[in-house]
Amino acid sequence: DKKTVDKMLESADRKDLIEIISKISKGNYKAEEVIIDWCKRNNKKYQKKAIEIELDKFWKRAGTIISEFNQYGGGPDSEDEQACDNLWKMEKIVTTYDISWEQRREILDGMLEELNIGNSGFDDILIEVSEAFCQNEEETRYLADVLTKGNSSYYKNYAARLYQSIGDEDQFLETKLNNLQYASDYLEVARFISASG
Numbered sequence: 001d002k003k004t005v006d007k008m009l010e011s012a013d014r015k016d017l018i019e020i021i022s023k024i025s026k027g028n029y030k031a032e033e034v035i036i037d038w039c040k041r042n043n044k045k046y047q048k049k050a051i052e053i054e055l056d057k058f059w060k061r062a063g064t065i066i067s068e069f070n071q072y073g074g075g076p077d078s079e080d081e082q083a084c085d086n087l088w089k090m091e092k093i094v095t096t097y098d099i100s101w102e103q104r105r106e107i108l109d110g111m112l113e114e115l116n117i118g119n120s121g122f123d124d125i126l127i128e129v130s131e132a133f134c135q136n137e138e139e140t141r142y143l144a145d146v147l148t149k150g151n152s153s154y155y156k157n158y159a160a161r162l163y164q165s166i167g168d169e170d171q172f173l174e175t176k177l178n179n180l181q182y183a184s185d186y187l188e189v190a191r192f193i194s195a196s197g
Contacts, residue, residue, distance in 0.1 A: 032057070052103060055093045059107045062086035069120035080121070087125050091132045101139060108133045108143070116150045127158065137166045144171070153179055169196070 009016075025032040033054075040050045065083040069075045094104055108130055115126045134140045140162055147159035160175040169192075176189050 048097070051093060051097050052099060055090060055099060055103070055107065058086040058090045058093070059110060062090070063110055063114065066114045066120045066122050066126070069122065070114055070117040071119075073119050074121055083122060084125055087122075087129045091129045094133050094135075104133045104139075105142070109146075112143075112146050112150075115155070116152070118152060127155070131162075140166050141168070144175075148175055148178075153181055 025035055040047055040054075062083045065075065065079045069080075069083075090107070093099065111126050111130050111133075114120060115123055115130070120126075130143060131140075134143045144159040144162035144166075147155045147162070150156070156175060156179040160172050160179070163169075163171040163175060173189070173192060176192070180186055180189065
């Protein structure tokens with residue numbers, strides 16, 4: 001209990017306490033979360049770093065589960081919920097804080113890698129969170145470019161819509177023409193060409 005811990009550590013100096021806390025956090029992610037939460041609230045100098053570490057941790061936990069689900073075609077409901085919860089937390093972080101594109105892109109690439117395998121059951125949430133990671137035209141184009149190189153015709157069409165959303169009508173049309181499968185695809189292209197004059 002707290003009283004016993006206080007007595008055991010009463011002679012420890014600052015350096016000793018930091019070393020003890022560091023060792024505890026390495027072996028226990030709950031302890032690490034406590035440190036990160038404290039830093040976010042109380043240490044303005046390292047607040048951004050704490051948020052970046054938190055984002056990475058959420059992806060590591062979610063990514064491990066998603067990778068296993070991709071391997072086995074699913075998994076336990078409790079792990080499904082845990083992965084989704086971590087992905088939503090990631091989305092909140094990147095839409096609330098100023099996280100560098102370099103860090104967002106690294107995690108985005110990991111999400112898209114799992115999305116491309118397409119056997120996890122997390123596809124809908126992965127694409128939603130991936131889109132939230134892209135915060136300007138250039139980043140949205142990056143996402144669309146990666147999706148066009150994947151195996152899924154659905155996500156190639158998704159990429160076409162992303163190109164259209166950033167005003168790149170030529171890339172939209174090229175992507176659609178390279179991915180004609182259903183009558184609806186042909187109709188959409190015909191309507192687009194007709195509207196374009």
